[in-house]
Amino acid sequence: xxxxxxxxxxxxxxxxxxxxxxxxxxxxxxxxxxxxxxxxxxxxxxxxxxxxxxxxxxxxxxxxxxxxxxxxxxxxxxxxxxxxxxxxxxxxxxxxxxxxxxxxxxxxxxxxxxxxxxxxxxxxxxxxxxxxxxxxxxxxxxxxxxxxxxxxxxxxxxxxxxxxxxxxxxxxxxxxxxxxxxxxxxxxxxxxxxxxxxxxxxxxxxxxxxxxxxxxxxxxxxxxxxxxxxxxxxxxxxxxxxxxxxxxxxxxxxxxxxxxxxxxxxxxxxxxxxx
Amino acid sequence: xxxxxxxxxxxxxxxxxxxxxxxxxxxxxxxxxxxxxxxxxxxxxxxxxxxxxxxxxxxxxxxxxxxxxxxxxxxxxxxxxxxxxxxxxxxxxxxxxxxxxxxxxxxxxxxxxxxxxxxxxxxxxxxxxxxxxxxxxxxxxxxxxxxxxxxxxxxxxxxxxxxxxxxxxxxxxxxxxxxxxxxxxxxxxxxxxxxxxxxxxxxxxxxxxxxxxxxxxxxxxxxxxxxxxxxxxxxxxxxxxxxxxxxxxxxxxxxxxxxxxxxxxxxxxxxxxxxxxxxxxxxxxxxxxxxxxxxxxx
Ligand SMILES: Nc1ncnc2c1ncn2[C@@H]1O[C@H](COP(=O)(O)OP(=O)(O)O)[C@@H](O)[C@H]1O
Ligand SMILES: [Mg+2]
Numbered sequence: 001x002x003x004x005x006x007x008x009x010x011x012x013x014x015x016x017x018x019x020x021x022x023x024x025x026x027x028x029x030x031x032x033x034x035x036x037x038x039x040x041x042x043x044x045x046x047x048x049x050x051x052x053x054x055x056x057x058x059x060x061x062x063x064x065x066x067x068x069x070x071x072x073x074x075x076x077x078x079x080x081x082x083x084x085x086x087x088x089x090x091x092x093x094x095x096x097x098x099x100x101x102x103x104x105x106x107x108x109x110x111x112x113x114x115x116x117x118x119x120x121x122x123x124x125x126x127x128x129x130x131x132x133x134x135x136x137x138x139x140x141x142x143x144x145x146x147x148x149x150x151x152x153x154x155x156x157x158x159x160x161x162x163x164x165x166x167x168x169x170x171x172x173x174x175x176x177x178x179x180x181x182x183x184x185x186x187x188x189x190x191x192x193x194x195x196x197x198x199x200x201x202x203x204x205x206x207x208x209x210x211x212x213x214x215x216x217x218x219x220x221x222x223x224x225x226x227x228x229x230x231x232x233x234x235x236x237x238x239x240x241x242x243x244x245x246x247x248x249x250x251x252x253x254x255x256x257x258x259x260x261x262x263x264x265x266x267x268x269x270x271x272x273x274x275x
Numbered sequence: 276x277x278x279x280x281x282x283x284x285x286x287x288x289x290x291x292x293x294x295x296x297x298x299x300x301x302x303x304x305x306x307x308x309x310x311x312x313x314x315x316x317x318x319x320x321x322x323x324x325x326x327x328x329x330x331x332x333x334x335x336x337x338x339x340x341x342x343x344x345x346x347x348x349x350x351x352x353x354x355x356x357x358x359x360x361x362x363x364x365x366x367x368x369x370x371x372x373x374x375x376x377x378x379x380x381x382x383x384x385x386x387x388x389x390x391x392x393x394x395x396x397x398x399x400x401x402x403x404x405x406x407x408x409x410x411x412x413x414x415x416x417x418x419x420x421x422x423x424x425x426x427x428x429x430x431x432x433x434x435x436x437x438x439x440x441x442x443x444x445x446x447x448x449x450x451x452x453x454x455x456x457x458x459x460x461x462x463x464x465x466x467x468x469x470x471x472x473x474x475x476x477x478x479x480x481x482x483x484x485x486x487x488x489x490x491x492x493x494x495x496x497x498x499x500x501x502x503x504x505x506x507x508x509x510x511x512x513x514x515x516x517x518x519x520x521x522x523x524x525x526x527x528x529x530x531x532x533x534x535x536x537x538x539x540x541x542x543x544x545x546x547x548x549x550x551x552x553x554x555x556x557x558x559x560x561x562x563x564x565x566x567x568x569x570x571x572x573x
Contacts, residue, residue, distance in 0.1 A: 175364040178334055181352040183381035183431070193377070197368045273368040274413035 020055045027054040053244040061244045062251075076236060078228070080249065084256055086229040087222060090146070091214045091260075094153025098210065102158045103203070106165025107191065110199070116166065123162065131156035131217050135224055145225035149218065156217045157210035164206025168199030200271035208264040215257045230256075278346065279307035280467065281435060285543075286340030288326050300326055301494040304340065305543045306486065308435070313461060313468045315478035316496070317526065318488025319534055324471045328439050331469065332358045344435060354382050357433035361440045363420040365412040365427075372408040375399060375427050382431040398430035399423070401460050402453075418449035422456065429460055438470035442477065454480055455510055462507050475526045479519060480508055486545060487529050489537045496545045497537035500525060503551035518551040525550035 002010075029051070069081030109116045131152045138148035172195050180190040222231025230253055237245035283306050292298035300323040308314055318324055329335035331342060333352035342349040344356070365374050375395035379386070386394070399405050402422035412420050421441055428436055441457075442450040454477055461468065461481070472478050478485045479502055487498040503518050513519050525548065529537065540546045 175360060175362060176366060178352075178358070178360070179364050179366065181334060182332060182354070182356070182358050183378055184352065184354050185381060194366065197366070200368075271368075273411070275367050 024054045024056060027052050053247065057244045058247050058251075062248050065245075065248060075227075078233075080230075080233070080252055083228065083230045083233040083249075084252060087218050087231065088256065088260075090150050090222075090229065091153055091211070091218050094150040095157045095211060095214050097150075098154045098158040099161060099207070102161035102206075103165055106162045106203075107169050107195075109162075109166040110169025111191075111195075116170070123159070127159045127163075129155075132220055132224065135221065139225075145227060149221045149225050149229070152221045153214045153218060157214040160206040160209040160213065161203070162206075164209070165199065165203045168202030168206075169195055171202075172198040197271065197273075201268065201273070204264065204268040204271055208261065208268060211260050211264050212257070215253075215260055219253060278343075280310040280345065281308040282343045283307065283331075284341055284343075286327065286330065286337050286342070288323060288330070289338040299493050300491055301488070303539075303543055304496055305539070306496055306499070306545055308467060308469060310467055311465050312484065313470070313482045314484045314486060315470045315472050315482040316486040316488060317472060317475065317478055317530065318494065319490050319530070320473070322488045322491040322494040324488065325439055328358075328437050328469070328471055331435070332356055332437050334358075354431055355434045357428040357431050357436045359421075359424050359428045359436070359438040359441045361443050363412070363417075363424045365420055365423055367412050370409050370411055371399065371404060371415070371423050372396065374412070374423055375430050378427045378431050395430060398426040401429070401463065402426045402456050416449075418445050418453055421445065422453060425453075425457065425460070429464060429466065432464070432466070434467060436466050436468045436470075438468065440471050440473065443473070450474075450477070451510055457481065458508060458510075475523055475530070478502075478526070479504070479522055480510055480513055485526065487526070487534070487537065490534050495537075495539050497534075497539050498529070498548050499545035501547065501549045501551070503549065521550045 065080045069079045071077075071079040072082060105119075109119055134152055134155050135148060138151045139145065142148050142151060176194050176198055177190070180194045185193065218229065219231035219234065222229035223235045226232050226235075230249060234246055234249045234253075237243075237249065283304060286304035287302035288300045290298045290300060304327060316324055316327070326335060330337045331349070333349060333356065349356075366377065369377060372392070372395060375398060376391055379391045379395050383391070396405060396408065399408065402425055404419060404422055404426065407415065407419065412423065415423065421444075425438075425441065428438075442453060445453065458481065468481075470481065482502055485500040485502060486496045487500060489495050489497045500522065502522055504513065504516055504522075
């Protein structure tokens with residue numbers, strides 16, 4: 001009896017083959033003996049663009065793109081690696097800036113009921129705003145599309161980190177705080193050596209949610225601001241009616257999103273503890 | 276009157292009773308401890324033992340009264356007063372060794388890494404845990420965790436050690452083993468210890484004196500029972516001494532028959548009782564320990 005992992009892998013692969021097979025078959029060109037309209041004959045057969053490309057075409061394109069991901073042949077013709085690189089750079093910049101604010105402020109809110117009460121109304125109003133709704137204001141104030149995209153990432157990734165940090169810090173077990181107190185640790189040392197490690201799993205959960213949201217939002221933001229990035233790339237290929245490229249880049253968005261999540265998952269493992 | 280190492284005077288604690296009124300958990304608590312003493316406090320659940328201990332630790336504030344240790348008023352927590360909590364309170368993300376290192380570093384910030392480590396390992400060895408240095412608390416049994424917690428408290432060499440039912444959550448066998456360990460480590464260090472327990476045998480095994488609290492609300496420390504048994508003591512032989520049984524009978528009788536209405540002496544300090552001598556040491560005592568001892572023997 002094969003192990004669960006082996007069986008799961010076999011099943012996964014069968015599903016993939018099945019799905020690809022169905023996709024390939026459903027996108028076959030119509031039979032040759034079918035009657036073509038005059039217009040179609042004029043166009044040299046069935047209109048190419050009206051069909052979703054078969055997986056074989058997507059795989060062929062993926063092979064080409066991935067064998068030279070970093071080529072740069074002008075504004076509208078850059079390798080997928082470069083486009084993804086722009087997106088990852090924006091996400092990480094906005095995300096790190098959000099972290100730099102969310103962690104200290106979250107600590108403050110978590111440790112001080114006064115600050116919690118004072119800041120909570122603002123958080124509750126700002127948090128449900130779609131990050132893209134900030135875009136016009138950001139473009140107007142910052143006057144730079146790249147920085148505006150980064151700002152949108154900043155604003156969307158700050159909330160889960162902020163709230164989880166505050167929640168984690170506020171709910172550190174009183175016993176551990178008492179340990180810090182009976183050992184005469186100052187506020188700063190208590191925060192660093194007791195509260196931070198105690199709240200770290202909750203904080204990391206917030207950070208993991210944030211990176212997921214940031215990666216969702218960057219695609220939409222780049223479709224809006226244009227120029228570079230994977231979101232722009234998808235939109236540009238759609239305008240070119242190059243559906244194989246669209247499908248390929250959709251898959252790449254998924255892969256990179258998964259990698260970002262895996263990285264945060266690894267970090268989460270590092271700070272986990274069992275009581 | 277010469278001052279004792281620790282003087283507690285007029286301590287009381289009042290909580291809101293949840294119905295708009297006030298609940299005086301205990302009042303007018305007055306006692307003193309001498310350096311190097313091991314004192315246990317026994318009383319029925321809810322009479323306020325933990326609150327007293329937390330006030331001594333500086334983690335909680337009394338409603339009135341004051342505590343003076345070494346001539347200095349006790350305010351807030353301090354490394355001079357170490358605490359062992361019933362639920363161990365180890366930091367779960369640190370290894371056994373690092374839980375001790377954490378405390379030792381807090382106590383002696385100027386010590387070198389090697390010195391801190393060597394000191395920490397020595398105390399873990401005293402409780403027989405030198406084989407589990409790199410394990411996390413979650414990988415230890417309840418008994419082992421409490422040993423780490425005890426090692427942590429002793430390692431910082433506080434002037435006063437406070438233990439709140441340290442073995443309350445352990446099964447009887449484990450409790451016995453760790454009691455022996457506590458006897459051993461105490462014989463080695465002769466720390467001043469103030470410990471809460473609800474186990475009469477444990478109290479006799481460990482203490483020089485046992486405080487008996489009356490039931491709450493408005494609980495008092497009514498009596499201070501001397502335990503006249505030679506050190507070092509051992510769980511396996513202690514019951515051979517007749518004084519053990521006299522003391523035990525006295526305590527059990529108090530808890531069953533007299534804790535409801537017991538009162539301290541006229542000056543507010545606990546009545547001094549020496550069951551081994553078969554008489555109530557303090558004048559004006561209302562109890563008759565000889566007859567009560569018989570009642571329990573029956
Ligand atoms: N934070 C609190 N608020 C209100 N009442 C409390 C609080 N803490 C303890 N008490 C009350 O004080 C009394 C003594 O509690 P405690 O010191 O834990 O008793 P013990 O340790 O002797 O069992 C109990 O009746 C309890 O209900
Ligand atoms: Mg208690």
